[in-house]
Amino acid sequence: MAAAQANDKPGWRRVLAALGNRKAGFMLLFGFAAGLPYALLLGTLYAWLSDAEVDLETMGVFSLIGLAYAFKFLWSPALDRVDIPLLRRLGKRKQWIVTAQIMLGIFLVVLSTLNPQTALGWFSLLAGLGAFASATQDVVIDAWRVDIADEVATIDILSTVYQMGYRIAALVGGALALFLAERTSWPTVYLTMGAILLVVGIAGLFAPDTDASVIETNESDPHGLREAGQLSPRIRFMALGAVGLLWGWALITVGVFMVRSLASDPGARPDSVAFISTMGPLVVVATVVIPSLIAAWLVRIERKGTNLLKQAAPATSAADRMLDHLYRALVLPLTDFVGRLGWALVIVFALVLTYRITDAIWGSFAYPFYLGELQYTKDEVAVASKFFGVGALMIGLALGGYLLTVLGRMMTLTLGAFLAAATNLLYADLARGGAVMQAVSDASGFTWLVSELGGDPRLAKLMMAIAGENIAVGIAGAAFVAYLSSIVAKGYSAVQYALLSSLTLLVGTLGRGALGKMIEDQGYFDVFILTTLIGFFAVALCLVEWWRQSRLGKAAGIVAPGG
Template sequence: MSEVAENAGKPGWRKVIAALGHRKTFYMTIFGFAAGLPYALLLGTLYAWLSDAEVDLETMGVFSLIGLAYAFKFLWSPALDRLDVPVLRKLGKRKQWIVTAQLMLGAILVVLSMLDPVSSLGWFSLLAGIGAFASATQDVVIDAWRVDVADEVATIDMLSTVYQMGYRIAALVGGALALFLAERTDWPTVYLTMGGIMLFVGFCGLWAPDAEVSDVTEAEAADEHGLRKAGQIHPRIRGWALGVVGVLWGWALITVGVFMVRSLGSDPETRPDSVEFISTTGPLVVIATVVIPSLIAAWLVRQERSGKHLLEQDLPAETSAGRILDHGYRALVLPLTDFVGRLGWALVIILGLVLTYRITDSIWGSFAYPFYLGELEYTKDEVAVASKFFGVGALMLGLAVGGYMLTTLGRMLTLTLGAVLAAATNLLYADLARGGQIVQVVSDNSGFSWLVANLGGDERLAKLMMAIAGENIAVGIAGAAFVAYLSSIVAKGYSAVQYALLSSLTLLVGTLGRGALGQMIEEQGYFTVFLLTTAMGGVAVILCMIEWIRISRQGRKSGVEQTALEGV
C-alpha cells in the first residue's frame, strides 16, 4: 500500500500524528516562528525600547507606518513569483527568498542592537523600515511555500495550523519574553539575541524541503509554450491588458512609496496623516490593484472562451519587447485570469468571505485595551495575566483543536463552525459591557472562579479570563480553518500573488472600519458595538454555508481540492 493510500485510511488522530512527524511540518513551524518574531519586534516591542530611550510620541508614531509594508505586501508579490535571487537560486523557487529574508532580518536586528535610537534615529528608522519590508516579503513567500509543498501526509490543513502555532510562539518570545529580558539586561542585548535567533533560523532553512520543480513550474511551463500558440489571446490584446494593469500597479507602488518617504521626513509638519491615507487612499489602491485588474481578467477569460481576439496560428516572440510582454503578463495578469477562470462567479462569494470572515476580531482589536482598562477598569497587571499569558494559552488550544477538527471533520465544516464561534463569542464581551452576570454564572458553576481564586486571583478576574478564553479558543479554531481555506483556493504556480492578495484583503474592512467603530463606541457604548460585530460575523457564517454548498456540488471542478464532508 502506498504512503498516500495508507494515510488516507487512517483514523483522524493517526493522520494528525503522521502529519506532525513529517519533515515539512517541522519546518513549517520554524517558518511560522520566523514570520512572527520580526513582526512582534518591529511593530510592538520596538516601541517599548523607544519609550525607554525617551523618544517623543510623534516620532514613535512614524515608526508605526512601517506596518504599511504588511498591508500592501501584495504589491511586490508578482516579483517574488518570477525573479530569482543571484547565487541562491539553486536553493529552490521559494527557499531562495525565505533564506534571504531571514538572514537579512537577523542582520538588521543585530545592527539595530548596536545603534542608539536617539543619536542614530535616522539609521534606526531606515533599518526598521527595511526590516518590515523584508519581514512582509518573507510572509508572502512562506505562504506560497506552504501551498507548494503540501501533500497528502503534510496536508495544507496541518501546515496551516502549525504555521500559526509557530507564529503565536514567536509573538510571546518577541513580546513578553523580550520585555522580561530587557528588564534584567538591556535592549541592545535583547535585539542582539533575537537577531541571533533569526540568523540561526535562516541557516536552518537551507536544509528545508522545497516544492518539486515539476509541481511549481507546471503552470509556468504551460504558459511559456502556450501564450503564443494558436487559440490563445492575441499578444496585442494582452499588451493592452498588461498596460492598464501595469499602470495601475505602478501608481499604487509609487503612491505608497511616496507616502512612506514623506512620513519618515524630519519635519513633523510635512508628514501626511496616516489615518486619512488608509481610509481614503487605501481603498483606491485596492480598487486599482485588485478590482479593476480582476474585471480585466474576467473580460480576457470571456474573450478566450467565446473565441474572440485569439491567435489563428502560432506566433513566437521574436523580439525582446515580446518576451518582456509575456513575462509581465505572467506576473501581473495570469494569476488573476487563473482565479477567474477556475472559480468564475464563485470568486464574488470567496471575496465576500475573505472580507468578512475575520472582521469580528480584527475590527475591534484596537479598542481591546481601552475596553479592559477604561470601560471595565481592570488593572494593567490583570489585563496582562488574562490576555497575554492565559489568553495566548487559550489561543494555542484553539489552534490545536482547529487542526484536529480540520483533519477529522473536514475543512468547510471547521471553517463554518469557526465563523459561528467567532461571532458568538462577541456576545461574551457584550455581557461584560453590561456587568458580566452571565459570564459570572458560567465561571462560578464550571469551577473556573474557584480555580482562579486558588491561584491568587478573584472572581472578577476569573470573569475576564473566561471571556478572553472563549474568544481566543474560537479565534484559534477559526484562524486555523481560514488559513487552510485560503491556502486551498490558490494555484501552486501563482501562490505568492494570489495568497498575498487574499491575506491583504482579509484585514481591509477591519482597518477601514475602525474609525467609524470608534465613533460608534463614543456615541452608543461598547454593548451596541459588540452586538454589531456579532451580526457582522453572521454574514461570514452565511457565506461559509454558501461556499460549502458550492464546493460540495462542484468538487474538483471548482478548483478547490476539498474533502469537507468527510466524517460529517
C-alpha cells in the same frame, strides 16, 4: 501507499502522523520566523521607544511599518517570477525565505547597536527595511506552504502548524521580550532576537522546497503564450498595459507615502490612519477589482474563440519576451482565478473581506476596554491576555487542526465563523457587568482556582471570556488559512495568497475609525452586539461557499464530508 495509510488514520492519529512529517517541522519553524519580526517591529519596538523617552509625535515615523504588511501584495508578482542572482539553486521559494530571514537577523542585530534618541533616522530606516523584509518573507512562506503540501502534510495541517509557530513567536517577541528587557536591556533583547532569526535562516537551508515541476508547468515553454489558440499578443499587451499602469500607480502612491513618512520634520509626515482610510480602498480597486474585471474580459473572449492566434507567433525580440514575462507575473494569476472560479470569485472575495472582521475590527480597542472600561490593572491584563490567552489560542488552533481532519474544511470554516461571532457576546456580557461570565467561572471552579493562585476573583470572568474568544479565534484561524491556501493555484500561489490575505485586513482597518466613534457615542455593549451580527454575515457566506463547493464535488463525482 504511506500517504493513503496516513489519510486512513482518524482524528488525532492523523494529526500526529502529519506533525511528524519533515515539512510540518519546517512549517512550524517558518511560522515562528514570520511571527517574530511582526511582534518585534509592530509592538515591542514601541515599548523600547517609550523607555527611551521618544515622544509620541516622533514615533509617527514608524507609521510606514504597518503599510509594508498591508500592501505586501504589490511586490508579490516579483517573488513569484524573479530569481535572486546566485541563489536560485536553493529553490524557487527557499531563495527568498532564507534571504529574508538572514536580512531580518542582520537588521535586528544592527538595530540593537543604535540609540533611538541619537540615531532615530537610522533606527527608523532599519525598522522600515525590516518590515519590508518581514512582509516579503510572509508572502513567500505562504506560497511555500501551498506548494509543498501533499497527502500526508496536508494543507490543513500545515496551515494549523504555521499559525502555532506564529503565535509562539508573538509570545516570544511580545511578553518574553518585555520580561527580558526588564532584567537586561533592550539592545540585548534585539541582539538575541536577531541571532535567533539568523539561526532560523541557516536552518532553512535544509528545508524541502517546492517541486520545480509544479511551478514550471506554468512557464516551461517560454513561447507558450504565443502558440496557436492563445490570445493574440495585441490583446494581451493591452490588458497588461492597463493592469501595469494601475499597479504602477499603486506602488508609486504607497512608495511616496513611505518616503514622506521618513521626513525629519514630524509636522511634514502624513497621517497613516487617514492614508489607509482614503487611499487604501483606491489601491485595492486599482490592483484587485479593475484587474479582476480585465481578467474576466480576457477569459470571456478566450472562451468565445475570438482574438486568438491561428498559428504560432514566437517572440522575435527581448522586448516581446519581457512583456510575456510581465504578463505571466501580473495578469495570469488573475485570469487563473477568474477562469477557475468564475462568478464565484465575488463570493470568495466577500468571504475573505468579512471572515476575520469580528476579531480584527475591535482588536485595537481591546486594551482600552480591559484597562479603562473594566478597570483591570496592566499586570492582570498581561496575565489574562498574553499568557492565559495565548494558551487558549494554541488550544483553539490544535482543536481547529483536529476538526479539519474530522469534519472537513468547509464545516470547520463555518463553525469557526459562528464561534468567532458568538464569542463577542461574552464581551458584551462583560460590558454589562459580567454576571454570566462570573456565574460560569464560579460554577466551574475556575474562580476558586484563580483565587488559590493569588489572583483577584473578578479576574476569573475576564480570563473566561478571553479563553472562549481565543479558542474560537484559533479554530477560525486554522480553518481560514487552510481555506485560503486551498483556493490558490500552486503556480501562482505568491500573488494569489498575498492578494487574499491583504484583503482580509482591509475592512477591519477601514472600520476602526467608525467603531471608535460608536464606542464613544454608545459604549462597548452596542459595539459587541454589532460585531456579532457582522460575524453572522460571514457565517452566511460560508454556507453559500460550502454549497458551491459541494455542488462542484458532486459534479466531479467526489463526496467529502464538510468540504
